[in-house]
Amino acid sequence: MADRTYGDIPGFPAGTTFVNRAALTASKVHRPLQGGICGGIDGAESIVVSGGYVDDEDYGDELVYTGQGGNDPATKRQVADQELTRGNAGLARSQLDGRPVRVIRGAGGDPKYSPASGLRYDGQFRVVDHWHETGKDGFRIWRFRLVTLDGADLPPLPSGVAGPAERVATVVQRLIRSxxxxxxxxxxxxxxxxxxxxxxxxxxxxxxxxxxxxxxxxxxxxxxxxxxxxxxxxxxxxxxxxxxxxxxxxxxxxxxxxxxxxxxxxxxxxxxxxxxxxxxxxxxxxx
Incomplete structure (x- = not known):
């Protein structure tokens, strides 16, 4: 079992930006130089949302994240089924254990919530659900719903502005169970x-x-x-x-x-x- 660090990394609060994946890796906010999930069957520490999967959905304080595997990086299209292994199993384990997952958004993601360039650490989320379905390309994908732990959205960084993004107050919609x-x-x-x-x-x-x-x-x-x-x-x-x-x-x-x-x-x-x-x-x- 790998040594894992859950939660914030000292010195890199939510809103910290990174010029590239090398800088992100050096910070240990998301350790892999490649790959969207840092994790294994024992749990997942962090994910990167950067437009690499066509089935991803970003709602700011909530994500519907596509698992790893079966993706052609050149076309960003799914070419094979995904399995509940590696990082996918880690995200499912994090749901069961209630451990937080660091979410990093990259410039290739939804422009409404993503930085204009580089990458940005957007805080801790929790995995509240996981399931599989047939994706847009006709292959089975694993999906994970993550919800922010702090109830605040990070707006996109204006072009040319460096440093932590300013946080703004938001109204978070929650399901009312009867x-x-x-x-x-x-x-x-x-x-x-x-x-x-x-x-x-x-x-x-x-x-x-x-x-x-x-x-x-x-x-x-x-x-x-x-x-x-x-x-x-x-x-x-x-x-x-x-x-x-x-x-x-x-x-x-x-x-x-x-x-x-x-x-x-x-x-x-x-x-x-x-x-x-x-x-x-x-x-x-x-x-």
């Missing part, structure tokens, strides 16, 4: 996990988690309704979100690596589950 929906589903199942049947008890009463089958927010835009929610224990919630388990078309819970049957999804006549959302989860989250 407590009524979550509590209703958990009450229907008496706080019992629909996968393993575990009912956790605490001094304050039973505990379970409401797991959205099709995730809320970009780009999934799942609905916050009972038919898109499962009642799960914390362990199975993590396994489901990470794509380690899935529900097949017959309602059987299976292990993603072996497709072995774990058992039937526990259901209730009072809680209808939308099979379309389960199909979406299989298509986008199961490796």
């Amino acid at each position: 407590t009524k929906v979550a509590v209703g589903v958990k009450l229907t199942h008496d706080f019992t996990c629909q996968v393993c049947g575990l009912r956790l008890m605490t001094p304050a009463g039973p505990y379970a988690e409401a797991a959205h089958i099709r995730a809320l927010g970009r780009p999934h835009d799942g609905p916050d309704v009972p038919s898109n929610v499962l009642c799960l224990c914390p362990n199975d919630h993590v396994r489901f979100d990470a794509g380690s388990i899935y529900v097949d078309a017959t309602g059987v819970v299976r292990d993603s690596s072996s497709h072995a049957e774990i058992g039937p999804l526990r259901t209730s006549p009072a809680h209808t589950i939308n099979p379309t959302q389960l199909a979406y989860h299989r298509e986008h989250h199961v490796p």
Whole structure:
């Protein structure tokens, strides 16, 4: 396992600019001279967003980042499927561990949020979701949604201006999850996990988690309704979100690596589950 440094690098606060990749590497804000992800299966320290992948989406305080692999650097087009290995596995690991990822934007990225030249360190983000889909070029890509930890956008640097970019206050839109929906589903199942049947008890009463089958927010835009929610224990919630388990078309819970049957999804006549959302989860989250 490589030695990793998470979080800010002393002497290089958010907004620091770099003339080229060599200067960026020397700072250790992003160590590789080439490659958009600094990381491995144990986690990811940093990423560079510089227009190298046509499927990248930049919203300032939020990114939908395309993983590494299968890309022709000359054309910036995808020519092969991506795998959940190397840096891609590292970003997925960072989501599970809750570790921050340094985000660096390069001049080749979205001009609304990128520097006019060189590269700029834009602070720490967290990975909140990952999944796979067919990209614009027809090959499978892994995608990662990252959200800023500080709630502030860095505007583009004006041409010819060096030094840290000025920060501006912004309004950050956050998803409002319905407590009524979550509590209703958990009450229907008496706080019992629909996968393993575990009912956790605490001094304050039973505990379970409401797991959205099709995730809320970009780009999934799942609905916050009972038919898109499962009642799960914390362990199975993590396994489901990470794509380690899935529900097949017959309602059987299976292990993603072996497709072995774990058992039937526990259901209730009072809680209808939308099979379309389960199909979406299989298509986008199961490796």
